[in-house]
Amino acid sequence: MGFYKTLVFPIFKRFDPEKIHYFAMDLLRFAHRLPFGPALIRKSFTFEDTRLEREVFGLRFKNPVGLAAGFDKNARWVDELANLGFGFIEIGTVTPKPQAGNDKPRLFRLVQDEAIVNRMGFNNEGAATAAELLKVRKSNVLIGGNIGKNKLTPNEEAEDDYLKAFEALHLHIDYFVVNVSSPNTPGLRALQDKEPLMKLLNTLKEANAKKENPKPILLKIAPDLSDAQLDDIVDIVKETNIDGLIATNTTIAREPLQSPQNLVQEIGAGGLSGKPLTKRSTEVIRYLHQKSGGTFPIIGVGGIYTAADAKEKLEAGAALVQVYSGFIYEGPAIVKNICKGILK
16 A cells, blocks of 8 residues: 555644644655755656657657646646656746635545545636746756636736737747636636637747747646537647647536535535546547547646556547646655556
């Protein structure tokens, strides 16, 4: 079972999830300040093998296992997280202006389902702060910049917000992710409709083309899209010529769950992530991969806890995978365990 799952997580789960998140990251940072701390952490949690390397949308990944957006919203812990062996780290969602996010409590565990519900609402310190923190990072891990619009910005002006975040982060990240699929910003998912989405992506592509060093642009989609909407997404990728997709974000669905119905109702609205999402996210990846004939890369995310989960996503057509809830439930050895398992 491992030290984390038998001793650490049972203690962590007694406390408020958002508070324990910051406490755990403070602990990791403290460990990095001890003599030989970073070296010991790297020795314990990283696993390197050239057979794990992947070249995707023009970038060289040392392994295919990344950290999904939402864990390090402000790029505050990039160096510490890099020492846990991640092949890439996606920061954000970053908005142009700082925002507090939704009222607390806004992060919940469904332990019986090994799932998480969040309605954070893009709480972050803004694009300028993330850029400043990325300027001083020491690790060379690949960084994705997940960008969104501020809550108070109407959808008609969303493009301006995405452009501002894009400009602020461009020098400091390796690829961009356009997030129009979070269920926690009112009206945001309406931007997944074909017309506004084409407009937004074309605007970002134009801005990117003017850069000396253009960056890959990906789109993150919801697991709750119908096949017809997924067909639209495939058309949009081809027509705008963006570099790929991330499938999938959290779901608004609540079926089927092991957790008591009254607990689920008490928690209320928010995006569900973790094991209940495993099957649906794999279905979406497989559908998109087959429909597109594998013409663009997909980063698979949703319910990845083990090497078997990661392999399933890769076999369905994902080029890379990301973990989030699995990292919280499985602990800091998750990347090493998945990488070793992939090679088996």
